[in-house]
Amino acid sequence: RRSKHGNSACMQEPNIKSGCGGLRDFQNLFWMAFFKYRTRTLRELQEREFVTEAERKQLEAAYDFLLRVRTELHYNTNRPQDVLGKNLQPAVASNLGYSERSPSQRIEKFMRDLYVHMRNVFLITRTLEQRMALVPNAPGRLSRLRQLLPGGRGRKLPEPVDGFLFVDGEIRAASNRIFSDSPRRLMRVFLHAQQRQLTLHPDLAQLIRSQLSLVDREFLNDEHVRETFLTILERRGEVAHILRTMHEVNFLGKYFPEFGKLTCLVQHEFYHQYAADEHTLVCLEQLDKIWEAKEPPFNAYTPIFLGLERPGLLYLALLLHDVGKAAKHEQGKHAEVGAALAMRAAKRLQLEANAADTVQFLVENHLLLASTSQRRDLDDVTVIRNFARQAGTPERLNLLALLTFADSQGTSDKLWSGFKDALLWQLHSRAMTLLTGGTEFRRASENARQELRDEVRGLAPKRISDEELDAHFAQLPARYFEIHMPGEIHDDLELTHRFMHRLVLEGQRTLAPVAAWIDDPDRGYNLVKICTWDRAGLFGKIAGTLSAAGLNILGAQIFTRADGIALDTFFVNDCRTGNLATREQREKFTGLLESVLTGDEMDLRSLIALQTSARSSYSAYLGERISTQIHFDNDASDDRTLIEIETEDRLGLLFVISQTFAELSLDISAARIVTERGAALDSFYVRELGGGKINSPARLLAVEKKLRTAIGQLEAAA
Known part of the structure; x- marks a missing residue:
C-alpha cells in the first residue's frame, strides 16, 4: 500500500487516507x-x-x-x-x-x-x-533489556562495544547514559550501524531524539565527530540508508542546520514529486543504486562511480545541493545561494581548500549538465567548449554526471528517459574529449576531413560516385563533420542520392521530400530524416506535419548544404503513449509532408486540432498557469542567437513557434525540444535570413512580442 502511494509521507500530492502517514x-x-x-x-x-x-x-x-x-x-x-x-x-x-x-x-x-x-x-x-x-503478550512493559531478548532471562548478553549492544540485527544502548557520558557516540552509533548493517532499536532511536540538545556548538566543531561523519560518506553504496536514519531521529538536521531547514519544505517547481528533504534523501538512494547496478540506465554510470577517488565529496554535495531553497533567494538563483551555504558547511567540516571548492562547485552547478544537454545545441562546438570550460577538469565532469543523474532520478520517477540519458552522455563524451586533449573537434582540418571521406567511401556503394561524395563533403559546414560518425554521414549521403535520383531520373515534383525512418527502441524514440530543397518555413512545416500525425518531437538536427539541399533529422515518439511511432503514423506523416511541401492546400492547424492529445501531466493550482518566459542569449554561439522559451505544452506549440520565426524572417539552424510534465522547455538557435545574430534591442523586443502573441492565441484556442 505504501509503495503504491509513493512510499513517502512528503509527496507533493499526498493520499490523505492510504499514503504513508495517512x-x-x-x-x-x-x-x-x-x-x-x-x-x-x-x-x-x-x-x-x-x-x-x-x-x-x-x-x-x-x-x-x-x-x-x-x-x-x-x-x-x-x-x-x-x-x-x-x-x-x-x-x-x-x-x-x-x-x-x-x-x-x-x-x-x-x-x-x-x-x-x-x-x-x-x-x-x-x-x-x-x-x-x-x-x-504479557501485562506491562518489560523494563530490563535482558527480558527484551529472545530467550528471556536465560540468554547471555553480548559484551558491549563502545556502550552499545549488537543483538539480532539491531543496535541497543547498554545504558541510558551512553550519550551524556560521551556525546561523540551520537555520531559513532551511525557508523556502527553502517559498518555492521544494523538498524536502531526503537528505544535507542527514542533515546537519540531525547539527547539532541547535546548537538551544540562544541559538538559541531568536534574533529572526532567530523572524521566519523566523513568516514560514513566514503562508503559507496551504503550512505543513503544511514543518512535517512539520521533524519528520521532528527539528528541530521541538527548536525547540518543547512539541511534541517529543508524538512517538510514545499517545492513549487511543477516537476518535483517530493518535499525538499525527501527529494534529497531519494537522490542519495539513487546514487547508492549505481554502486552495484546491473541494469540500465544505472549500470552505465557505475564505472565512473567506481573511479572516484573521494566519493564522500559527491555524497556531501548531493546532501547540500538544494539547501539554497530554504533561504531567501531570487527565482532561479537557489543554486548560487546554496553554494555559499555549502562552502560554510565545508569549512565547518574543515575540508581542505580543493575539496571545499569541489563541493561548492557541484552545488552551484548542479543544474548545468542537465540544462546544457537538454536545452543547448550539442552540435555547436562553442556550446561544448563553454561547457567544458565551466566543468574545468575530467574529475569534476564525472562528478557532475553522477550528481545530475541522481538528482534527475530523485526528482520524479517519470521524468527521466532514454533520450535525456543519451543527451547527457553525448555532452559528457564531447566535453571529456576536450578536457583530455582529444581531437574529435578538430576533424575539420584537411587531413582529418580526408580520412573521414575515405571511411565514408568505403561504406558507400559504387552507385554513389566520387563526384557525389566530394560534393557532399564540400557543401556542408565543418560542424556537420565534427559531430557525425562515418556511418551517419553515409546514411545522409544515401538519402541525398535518393532525393537527387528521384529529381533527375524519375521526373518527380522538385519540391517533394524523401524521408527515412530509423528505430532506436533502446532510447525510446525514432529518427526521421528528411531530405528536400531548403525554403522559408521548412522547419515549421515539418514540425506541424509531425504534430498532425500524432508524433511528439524530442529534438532536431538541421543542416543545409551550400547547393540548397536540406538534411533535417527529428527525434520523435508517439505523443500519446511515448512508444515508437506506429506504421500508420509513419505513413500518415510521409503522405502529409509530401502534400504540404509540394504546394497542396493543407490546413495544418485544423489537422493538429483533430488530434486528441493525452491529458497534460502538469497539474496547476486553481487559477495558476505556467507563465510564458522568453530569454535571449547572444553569447551562447558565435554566429547565432539562442532563444529559450518556457511555456505550458500544447498540441501544435512547436509548429506555431516555428511559423512565427518564419514570419519574422528568422532562420532556425538548431532546436532543443524538452517537455517536463506538461511544460515545454524549448531552445532555438536562429539567425537573420541575411546572416548573423539578432543584435538590435528593438528587433529583440519585436520578436518577443510576436512570439508571446502567437503562444497566447494558441492558449486561447485551447
Missing part, C-alpha cells in the same frame, strides 16, 4: 494494539510505555488535522476524495484558516504543516510496530 497508518496501529494487548486508546498505550507523552500528543494532533483535511476534500469535490491534488490545495488551505495573502505562501505553510503531521504518524507508528513486535 489515516490508515493511524488506524492500523489501533487494530494491532487492540488484537495484541486489548488497548483502545493512545493514553492506554502511553500507560504501558509504548509511547511517550510527547508522541501521544503528536499522534492526536496529526489525527485531528488529517480528518479535517479529508473532510474539506470531500466538501470541495462533493465525493469521496483522498488525494490532495495541487488544484485543491488552495481551497483546503483557505477553509482551514490559512490566511496568508500570497497563494504560494499560504499553500507552503499549509502543506508544511500537513507534511509534519503525516511524517509524525509514519515515524511513530512504524516505531510502535517495532516495539510491539518485540514485546511478548
